[in-house]
């Protein structure tokens with residue numbers, strides 16, 4: 001049986017109140033929250049946007065979702081994970097401050113903002129998964145232990161995966177920093193020697209003593225390194241970096257195996273929104289405003305994470321009259337993630353699109 005994807009059209013000219021009203025109608029018509037029972041704990045996984053970026057899904061829209069969850073007598077929080085790269089979203093305290101600056105707070109959302117700190121023991125969990133590349137996935141416990149996982153994703157382009165929507169938000173976004181590194185790279189991070197001042201801050205944080213000092217410069221022993229990525233976050237001089245291209249060919253497959261790790265025990269307990277609004281070339285990790293590259297299309301919701309991404313991808317392509325993501329990132333076919341996700345049994349690329357008016 002084909003999965004159902006519910007869809008409401010939006011346009012750039014729509015006022016904020018009009019989009020909120022459309023989202024409320026979509027939630028009601030789709031009935032996707034019927035799976036939620038009173039007292040259950042839902043976790044909304046979102047991207048709060050890097051500093052300077054404004055492509056992220058707006059807090060007033062997320063509030064429509066938290067309001068529906070509360071109306072049904074369930075609890076929820078709004079969450080993101082910390083980043084692998086160095087920026088304001090690398091550590092939880094600063095990440096929460098940035099989320100607040102972008103308008104996400106308990107007052108605006110009717111739900112707390114929760115960003116687990118990777119370094120705190122117990123916040124992550126290793127999940128066995130039957131993947132070709134990943135057999136043990138390191139993900140944040142908050143997401144695996146939620147009764148219901150609600151993905152709220154900005155659908156847009158991405159330099160490594162062609163496009164990013166629900167599958168990327170779950171696969172990369174629910175991973176710990178260690179899990180993100182495992183997906184991004186097949187190698188240990190390296191020290192950019194020109195930037196290293198030999199302060200030694202990175203040495204004591206390494207759990208396997210893989211970092212040593214040699215001629216006043218840090219060195220990483222890649223044979224010892226377990227890829228936890230802690231050193232990247234603590235270096236005050238941005239000297240520890242990741243070879244982003246090293247895992248380029250396999251990143252989409254690894255990411256889908258991480259989606260499997262997060263969702264394998266959540267059959268019928270996932271709700272996935274894609275906001276194909278202010279569609280940009282790059283993801284919301286970009287620390288600046290990224291202009292639109294396609295007309296606004298609308299909001300999609302489904303309990304099938306593959307169908308909801310397939311629908312958004314195809315509707316954006318139809319609105320542009322061409323595959324805008326392939327044009328912007330010619331070396332990267334985003335459709336591969338859909339194909340591999342389907343092969344893993346995560347959902348279906350075939351769906352029935354139900355437009356809500």
Ligand code: SF4
Nearest residue numbers: 196197199200202235
């Ligand atoms: S923390 Fe950074 S600057 Fe300091 S020794 Fe380590 S790599 Fe070099």
Ligand code: SF4
Nearest residue numbers: 206225226228229231
């Ligand atoms: S990634 Fe983790 S294990 Fe590898 S060198 Fe850095 S701190 Fe050590």
